[in-house]
Amino acid sequence: MTKKLFILLAAVSLMWGCCPCRNLTTETDRQDSTRVEVRTQTILVPDTVFLEIPAQTAERTTRDSVSHLENEYATSDARINPDGSLFHDLRTKPQKxxxxxxxxxxxxxSVVYRNRYLKIKEKVSVPRDLTKFQKCEIFGFWFLLAIFALVVYLKRLQK
Structure with missing residues (x-):
């Protein structure tokens, strides 16, 4: 019975903690802020484009001895037919x-702007005097520990 009582008292005294000083924790928040800025710039660059000219055909028949067909990208053939008419053929050359x-x-x-705010925890010790209850707890722990040690020592002597 006494052994169980001492174990119970020892467990209670160990669970009953004391803190001689109070710690104050200061915190700063951490935030991430991201902003993206997109810039668009239009530049006109001189360039050469090749345009394909389609093939063209033109014909003309006349009873005159002179015929004229003209195109700046063409070839021309002229002849007199057996019946006395003039045949003139104009063909363009396919080109670019x-x-x-x-x-x-x-x-x-795009430019990415990123702002970071960190959350920092610091422990700050605040000095103050112990209350009467805290002093009693500290003294009581050592007193119970001494009694427990004395009981253990006396039990060994009895054996």
């Missing part, structure tokens, strides 16, 4: 023509 233009080039640039 260079044309100067302005080409639009669009540049996109």
């Amino acid at each position: 023509k260079a044309i100067e233009t302005d080409k639009k080039i669009e540049k996109r640039d």
Whole structure:
């Protein structure tokens, strides 16, 4: 019975803690803030585009001895038919023509702005005197520990 009582008292005294000083915790918040800024810039660059000219055909028959067909990209053939008429044939050559233009080039640039705020915890000791109850707890712990040690010592002597 006494052994159980001493174990119970020892357990209660160990659970009954004391803190001679109070700790104050200061906190600062941590936040992440991200902002993306997109810049678009349009640049006109001189460029050459090749335009394909389609093939064309033109014919003309006349009773005159002179015939004229003209195209800046064509070839011309003329002849007199057996019945006395003039046949004139004009054919364009398939080719590409260079044309100067302005080409639009669009540049996109994005800039990421990131602000970080950290949350920091610091322990700050606040000095103050112990209350009467805290002093009693401290003294009571050592008193119970001494009694427990004395009981253990006396039990060994009895054996």
